[in-house]
Structure formats: C-alpha cells, structure tokens
Amino acid sequence: xxxxxxxxxxxxxxxxxxxxxxxxxxxxxxxxxxxxxxxxxxxxxxxxxxxxxxxxxxxxxxxxxxxxxxxxxxxxxxxxxxxxxxxxxxxxxxxxxxxxxxxxxxxxxxxxxxxxxxxxxxxxxxxxxxxxxxxxxxxxxxxxxxxxxxxxxxxxxxxxxxxxxxxxxxxxxxxxxxxxxxxxxxxxxxxxxxxxxxxxxxxxxxxxxxxxxxxxxxxxxxxxxxxxxxxxxxxxxxxxxxxxxxxxxxxxxxxxx
Numbered sequence: 001x002x003x004x005x006x007x008x009x010x011x012x013x014x015x016x017x018x019x020x021x022x023x024x025x026x027x028x029x030x031x032x033x034x035x036x037x038x039x040x041x042x043x044x045x046x047x048x049x050x051x052x053x054x055x056x057x058x059x060x061x062x063x064x065x066x067x068x069x070x071x072x073x074x075x076x077x078x079x080x081x082x083x084x085x086x087x088x089x090x091x092x093x094x095x096x097x098x099x100x101x102x103x104x105x106x107x108x109x110x111x112x113x114x115x116x117x118x119x120x121x122x123x124x125x126x127x128x129x130x131x132x133x134x135x136x137x138x139x140x141x142x143x144x145x146x147x148x149x150x151x152x153x154x155x156x157x158x159x160x161x162x163x164x165x166x167x168x169x170x171x172x173x174x175x176x177x178x179x180x181x182x183x184x185x186x187x188x189x190x191x192x193x194x195x196x197x198x199x200x201x202x203x204x205x206x207x208x209x210x211x212x213x214x215x216x217x218x219x220x221x222x223x224x225x226x227x228x229x230x231x232x233x234x235x236x237x238x239x240x241x242x243x244x245x246x247x248x249x250x251x252x253x254x255x256x257x
Contacts, residue, residue: 001254002203005032005192007084007216010069011061012038012052013227013238019072020239021223021246026077028250031212032192033073034111037066037085048217052224063093067105074106082135082157084111087123096126109133111159117150124153135159135192140180151187158184159214160193173205181209203253215253222249 006025011018025033038053038061066083074081083102090098090112102110109132115123117136127134135157136150150158162177177193184191193206194214206213226245230238250256 003031003212006030009052011056014059020243024243024246028247029254039086071105
C-alpha cells in the first residue's frame with residue numbers, strides 16, 4: 001500500500017461533517033492528515049479548496065476551534081497531523097503562541113506555503129525551540145544553491161509542489177519532476193509530493209520517489225459534491241455518505257482492497 005497525506009479543510013462543510021471527513025480519510029488508509037485552517041486570502045489554493053475555505057469560515061471556523069478540532073481528531077484516530085495554513089493567521093495570533101497551541105493539540109508539524117525557508121521571520125526558529133516540524137514547501141525549479149541551503153537545515157519533512165501555480169489542476173509526472181525528487185535524497189528528509197495528484201496511477205508513479213504522495217483538491221471535491229447532493233438530508237445522513245465516499249476513494253488511491 002502507498003502512503004498518502006490526505007488534505008482536508010477544518011469545518012468544511014461544517015464542524016460535525018468535517019469530523020466525518022477525517023474518519024473517512026483515515027479509515028481509507030491515509031498515513032497522514034494535512035488539516036487546513038481556512039484563511040480568507042489563500043495564495044496557493046485552487047478553486048475547490050478556496051470555496052471550501054469560504055464555506056468553513058461561514059460555518060464558524062476560528063483558530064481556537066481549529067486547535068480543538070485537531071486535538072479531537074488526534075485523540076480519536078491517532079494519525080500524524082500537519083496543520084496547514086497561511087502566515088497571516090500565525091502572525092495575528094503570535095508565532096510562538098500559534099505553534100505552541102498546535103503542538104499542544106497533537107500536531108506533528110506545520111505546512112506554511114507562503115513562508116519560504118530562510119525568509120520565515122522566525123517561525124522555524126520557534127518551531128525548532130519547541131521541537132516540532134515546519135515542513136518546507138519547495139518547487140521542482142529550485143536552484144542547486146537553494147537546495148544546498150535546505151540540506152544544511154536538516155528538515156525532517158519536505159513538501160514538494162510538483163508544478164508551479166495553484167492546487168487542483170492535473171499534473172503530468174515525467175523525467176523533470178521525478179528526477180528532482182530523486183535529487184532530494186541527500187536531505188535525509190521524508191519527502192512528500194503533491195499538486196494535482198488525484199489518481200492511483202499517479203500515486204504509483206510517485207511511490208518509488210517519495211515517502212508519501214499528497215492528495216488534496218480531489219478529496220475536497222468529493223466532500224463538496226456529497227454535501228451538495230445530500231443537502232436535503234440530516235447532518236448525520238450527509239456525514240455518513242461523505243465518510244463512505246472518502247473511505248472508498250482513499251482505498252483506491254492507496255491500493256488497498
């Protein structure tokens with residue numbers, strides 16, 4: 001079975017059903033959860049995740065509620081969790097307070113796509129002091145000099161965006177981006193790779209080159225479509241369908257039976 005970090009948006013479609021999302025992803029075989037704290041002005045998210053973030057904010061998401069949500073997911077499913085969000089939320093709360101609260105909630109680390117390593121205004125220093133992980137987000141066009149600087153930081157995990165742009169659009173896997181993944185071996189890090197990964201064939205292609213594939217928009221679209229289709233049913237019935245669909249989708253992606 002392949003390892004997948006599955007992306008979800010906290011409080012999408014709402015608080016109760018997002019717990020069903022987490023359960024479906026874990027039951028289906030997710031090795032990691034990337035739980036997004038929605039932000040009003042995301043820079044890396046495609047249309048599906050942008051829409052989900054707007055809905056989550058309308059459903060009452062707050063940072064404090066997000067930390068409580070992460071803590072409950074961790075308690076119920078005991079899966080490694082990375083909190084994904086943008087710098088604005090961290091700086092508004094205070095870097096140390098935000099990172100500390102995430103650690104207390106049980107997060108293994110943080111993914112901050114708009115903070116480039118080396119230009120993170122102290123976030124990585126705080127994370128190191130608190131003995132947690134900030135997963136650098138890098139692109140396949142990164143220069144050799146930048147890669148050398150990254151190697152000197154000895155990151156535990158690295159997130160590779162397999163193409164430029166925003167999430168959601170299909171990504172073609174070929175010699176260029178797969179070769180880049182292989183060049184990361186000297187880092188000694190667990191390499192995660194995503195952006196446009198939605199099919200089992202893509203996961204299989206990535207498998208020899210990464211620790212885990214990252215699947216995001218494809219899963220969020222499943223949640224959105226199921227929520228729309230069950231809008232006339234009870235929250236419990238809707239949650240049951242979302243959970244079932246995600247379990248089936250994840251099982252197919254990881255290659256389970």
